[in-house]
Amino acid sequence: MQLSKVMGHRGAALLAPENTLASIRAAAETGVKWVEIDVYPIAQGGLIIFHDHSLERCTNGSGLTLDANLEAILSLDAGAWFGVQHTGEKVPTLEQAIACIQELGMGLNLEIKYEGTDVEAIVPPILAVLAEHWQDNDKLMISSFNYPALEICYAMNKQLHLAYLVEDVPDDWLLKLAAIEAYSLNCYYLPLTEQQARAVKAAGYKLLCYTANEARLVEHHWDWGMDAVITDDPRQFMHLEAQS
Template sequence: MELKTKVIGHRGAALLAPENTLASIRAAANAGASWVEIDVYAIAEGGLIIFHDDQLDRCTDGQGITKEARPTDIAQLDAGSHFSADFAGERIPTLLEALECIQSLGLSLNLEIKHDTADVEVIVPAVMAMLRDHWHDNDKLMISSFNLAALQLCYDIGDQRHLAPLYEIIPEDWAEQLASVKAYSLNCDYLNLTQAHAKAIKAAGYRLLCYTANDAEAVADHWQWGMDAVITDDPTRFAFLSNQD
């Protein structure tokens, strides 16, 4: 896969519309992004939704533990009013709804698996089955996670997927971890990336993606170090890169 963009919308475009909603995905497309990053989360009764937090309250008018919510409960929540009245009534999408929306817009997808415990069988097989049945172009899909075990199971199920370990701070054994899933890229916090790490990652043959930068000046040096793409809440702040896509 050739990464044909330098700008990826974070949670859709989280500064332009309520994060991880269909409105946010559309906002990213309208802002000129060709890739979006969203989070998939497993809930009760086998549901898969696009959501980031372990609790419902920050991004919805609901309360409680996300993984314990049923799909029928999630469908009733308002995920837009917290952002602004303009988005009142916006819903939390299912993974299937998001996949259909993204492909209808001609976008590529960085799908982050949100799962911080060891029982990755709860989420990974279901996500991989949904992608198998409903995502049509593997070259327009990257799967990322902070949970290496989740990515290892992704690899075991479908070794042709483009996998991307996520790090806040890059560990000493990053090379071994990436090799264990034949990773496509390393995705990391731009604030903690050093030039030495960047050069080593690129020399090892991996793509390098950095999150979550909303100021072009903050990552000006990172391009020189070899960063391939920036993950941002507002793709318009990197519009000057659009003619380089």
């Protein structure tokens, strides 16, 4: 796995409208080598790059994301809310995002953004798109808060680098990571304790922390063994890449 210390969150969410191709390109312009984006399954099998359960915050649409069809999603403006210079930016499909990221030579942390229980219907189409279009498994991480989704990923392809996403580190983190031969635990930086961080590292897993947007916020986390920070503004951390 070719992991680096800095990963752009939703592309680079403070620099361009999140989860758009513009955001991915803005991340690349900072020099960051990895981006995290959200794949969201919608009606009729569509797979889009989007975070929210409703359309209002990041587009000029309205209603539940899950219920929208692909044609309607692709007609929306996903950039004007961020700034006039991004007017007309579209919600990308998973295929479009993959093409953009690979063209830029970046690694991808793809978060499966899904809270439902019918993961056996949701996960296989995502993995099928990745199998067809993503070229380098050492530059691909699949993460999710939805642990059953990760279990399906593991059952379908044991070569995948899986990351269990949590806010607070749960008591059963070790059992969960071991059961899917996870690559990493990806957790919110703020509640993480030194004891938890060192335990994750001692167990042999990578530790990624989200979403710190100032270097001072995770100064101690590096000492605890944190391997990478997921940030809305990669510029705040690129000096670390220069040192490595």
